[in-house]
Amino acid sequence: MASISISCFCPYAQSRPRARNPRRASSPKKHHRSRDQDPRNPSPTTELKLRTGAKELPFSLGVEATTYTRLPPREDFSLPSIDDSASFQFSSEVKLSESSLAMEISREIEDSSTEGEDEDGDLGLNYGKFEIFEVGDEEDYEDEQEEEEEDEEEGEVVEGFYDGGGEAMELEEGTVKEKGVPAVMRCFDRAKIFVKAGNGGNGVVAFRREKYVPLGGPSGGDGGRGGNVFIEADGSMNSLLPFRNSVHFRAGRGSHGQGKMQAGAKGEDVVVKVAPGTVIREAGTEEVLLELLHPGQRALLLPGGRGGRGNASFKSGTNKVPRIAENGEEGPEMWLELELKLVADVGIVGAPNAGKSTLLSVISAAQPAIANYPFTTLLPNLGVVSFDYDSTMVVADLPGLLEGAHRGFGLGHEFLRHTERCSALVHVVDGSSQQPEFEFDAVRLELELFSPEIAEKPFVVAFNKMDLPEARENWLSFKESLQARGIEPFCISAVKQEGTREVISTAYKLLQERKAAVEELDGWGNQLDLNHVANTVRKQRTASINEFEISHDSSTNTWHVMGSGLQRFVQMTNWRYVDSERRFQHVLEACGVNKSLTKLGVEEGDTVIVGEMEMVWHDSADGSGSSNMRRSAESIKWPEWK
Numbered sequence: 001m002a003s004i005s006i007s008c009f010c011p012y013a014q015s016r017p018r019a020r021n022p023r024r025a026s027s028p029k030k031h032h033r034s035r036d037q038d039p040r041n042p043s044p045t046t047e048l049k050l051r052t053g054a055k056e057l058p059f060s061l062g063v064e065a066t067t068y069t070r071l072p073p074r075e076d077f078s079l080p081s082i083d084d085s086a087s088f089q090f091s092s093e094v095k096l097s098e099s100s101l102a103m104e105i106s107r108e109i110e111d112s113s114t115e116g117e118d119e120d121g122d123l124g125l126n127y128g129k130f131e132i133f134e135v136g137d138e139e140d141y142e143d144e145q146e147e148e149e150e151d152e153e154e155g156e157v158v159e160g161f162y163d164g165g166g167e168a169m170e171l172e173e174g175t176v177k178e179k180g181v182p183a184v185m186r187c188f189d190r191a192k193i194f195v196k197a198g199n200g201g202n203g204v205v206a207f208r209r210e211k212y213v214p215l216g217g218p219s220g221g222d223g224g225r226g227g228n229v230f231i232e233a234d235g236s237m238n239s240l241l242p243f244r245n246s247v248h249f250r251a252g253r254g255s256h257g258q259g260k261m262q263a264g265a266k267g268e269d270v271v272v273k274v275a276p277g278t279v280i281r282e283a284g285t286e287e288v289l290l291e292l293l294h295p296g297q298r299a300l301l302l303p304g305g306r307g308g309r310g311n312a313s314f315k316s317g318t319n320k321v322p323r324i325a326e327n328g329e330e331g332p333e334m335w336l337e338l339e340l341k342l343v344a345d346v347g348i349v350g351a352p353n354a355g356k357s358t359l360l361s362v363i364s365a366a367q368p369a370i371a372n373y374p375f376t377t378l379l380p381n382l383g384v385v386s387f388d389y390d391s392t393m394v395v396a397d398l399p400g401l402l403e404g405a406h407r408g409f410g411l412g413h414e415f416l417r418h419t420e421r422c423s424a425l426v427h428v429v430d431g432s433s434q435q436p437e438f439e440f441d442a443v444r445l446e447l448e449l450f451s452p453e454i455a456e457k458p459f460v461v462a463f464n465k466m467d468l469p470e471a472r473e474n475w476l477s478f479k480e481s482l483q484a485r486g487i488e489p490f491c492i493s494a495v496k497q498e499g500t501r502e503v504i505s506t507a508y509k510l511l512q513e514r515k516a517a518v519e520e521l522d523g524w525g526n527q528l529d530l531n532h533v534a535n536t537v538r539k540q541r542t543a544s545i546n547e548f549e550i551s552h553d554s555s556t557n558t559w560h561v562m563g564s565g566l567q568r569f570v571q572m573t574n575w576r577y578v579d580s581e582r583r584f585q586h587v588l589e590a591c592g593v594n595k596s597l598t599k600l601g602v603e604e605g606d607t608v609i610v611g612e613m614e615m616v617w618h619d620s621a622d623g624s625g626s627s628n629m630r631r632s633a634e635s636i637k638w639p640e641w642k
């Protein structure tokens with residue numbers, strides 16, 4: 001079984017020099033990548049490892065840890081350039097649409113609109129340049145992608161571009177404002193992909209012809225089974241960014257059968273690798289199909305189609321020279337929505353600029369971007385805190401939360417869901433702010449409004465920046481007011497690494513208590529259920545052809561015979577062979593379709609549609625078969641023969 005791996009978002013991948021326009025820089029065409037070939041595929045050294053190397057101290061912070069996620073290069077975001085940084089630092093809010101790049105783009109749009117549109121509405125702009133501002137029409141995009149794919153060879157991972165489905169944000173007055181979140185951020189934890197299992201190979205009609213072997217008999221082999229689609233949690237991935245450029249995953253089709261009873265080869269399987277913590281839904285539905293939490297978990301999502309039988313399989317006592325073979329069964333396909341909820345033990349939350357990233361940087365070896373302006377952190381950072389040889393915890397530093405974050409203001413909304421899997425939270429409060437208490441309350445309120453479950457998680461409060469006189473002034477009143485509410489806050493100076501140890505030890509204790517209280521029922525225990533989607537598909541395949549429904553459209557004198565068993569039978573019937581039609585008529589008679597139609601009052605010349613096959617009803621059966629139906633001339637659909 002071949003696995004087609006996708007590239008991972010990892011520190012190594014991030015740190016390599018990259019072109020300004022990644023869509024242009026990388027080949028626009030599709031590639032078949034294998035684990036060995038993919039230059040972006042992480043080497044074994046990039047795999048997630050909880051390092052607990054030899055240490056003398058039973059408690060050590062900031063040494064034995066790894067950063068898994070770093071900010072993508074700054075040019076990916078439309079933040080002001082270094083020249084603009086002075087003005088930027090004093091801005092209390094990041095307005096991506098006001099950045100220099102955005103201005104440049106809007107100027108270009110204005111210029112080109114005065115030049116007039118060309119015939120097909122193309123403004124003649126270089127859209128690749130606007131990638132991060134695109135709010136694409138997903139359906140159009142899907143159509144385009146599907147068209148592009150017509151020429152694609154199967155069994156390949158086809159690269160496309162999905163911008164994460166830029167949503168528009170509803171504001172109170174009913175005005176709609178485009179969410180100014182760059183595509184790379186939307187794609188960090190969400191993706192929409194297309195998966196298709198391989199079609200089965202066709203069976204063939206062949207006869208043995210050999211010297212001295214008269215009447216060699218039928219020898220057409222069966223087609224091979226189509227490849228399966230698997231989904232696997234890959235420990236070396238911690239974001240869904242790779243799906244930004246790889247959207248389509250198709251397993252290979254089975255080879256066709258051959259003469260001399262040779263069966264076709266099985267199609268190549270495809271393995272879609274996702275980050276641990278990914279939730280998988282069928283696109284457009286809310287129902288969760290799968291949740292892969294642990295590295296290495298693998299689910300069979302879509303089983304490949306069955307190979308069609310060759311004429312050797314149709315040999316019987318009454319028909320020793322069958323001229324019939326089946327088409328391979330079509331492999332199922334679907335669009336999936338992937339959503340990543342990071343698997344971290346502790347989440348650091350707080351208002352922008354409170355010092356969350358600074359705290360993470362001193363308790364682990366993570367090196368998140370730290371700067372004195374809000375929204376320095378645009379994507380979550382993970383760090384591992386090691387206490388001793390075998391006790392570690394994964395801590396996530398999340399982008400700052402603003403009032404209204406639960407409704408999509410700021411960036412917090414994008415990433416609040418990552419706290420859902422945390423067992424405990426650390427609230428970092430900027431002690432030097434004017435009203436630290438209000439800041440704390442606002443963040444608590446946002447968490448509650450986003451999800452009461454998150455708000456119920458145990459938490460520690462870290463009053464930060466105690467090295468500053470303003471913070472020292474605020475500390476007593478803050479402490480007293482929180483104590484009055486039954487909360488015991490800690491005061492720390494993240495920069496000076498004072499008090500951080502107590503905070504993180506308390507968070508670890510809360511984590512242990514929570515873990516003991518909530519036994520993890522999900523995960524490995526449910527591994528059998530992981531294949532439930534494939535089992536449902538298989539069950540549908542075994543649907544009997546006797547189960548069908550008939551509907552009548554009197555205006556066009558058309559009868560529709562619907563049933564998944566019959567549909568599959570029609571699809572697998574290869575009309576190229578003479579005996580196929582006779583068999584088909586026979587089956588319609590045997591499963592009661594003809595009888596039911598007669599009962600319902602079908603008349604001479606009426607159209608009967610079974611699956612994708614259109615036929616004309618005749619009251620008197622012709623000599624060729626026992627049925628009254630004959631295919632109408634237009635209905636002949638020759639199967640694809642590659």
Ligand SMILES: Nc1nc2c(ncn2[C@@H]2O[C@H](COP(=O)(O)OP(=O)(O)OP(=O)(O)O)[C@@H](O)[C@H]2O)c(=O)[nH]1
Binds near residue numbers: 354355400401468495
């Ligand atoms: N004096 C002082 N400054 C601190 C302390 N902790 C953080 N800072 C400063 O506060 C600023 C913001 O720190 P960050 O760690 O980037 O804050 P953040 O909460 O991650 O900010 P966002 O990512 O924008 O939400 C930086 O200039 C830090 O140097 C502290 O204990 N004392």
Ligand SMILES: [Mg+2]
Binds near residue numbers: 356
């Ligand atoms: Mg930060």
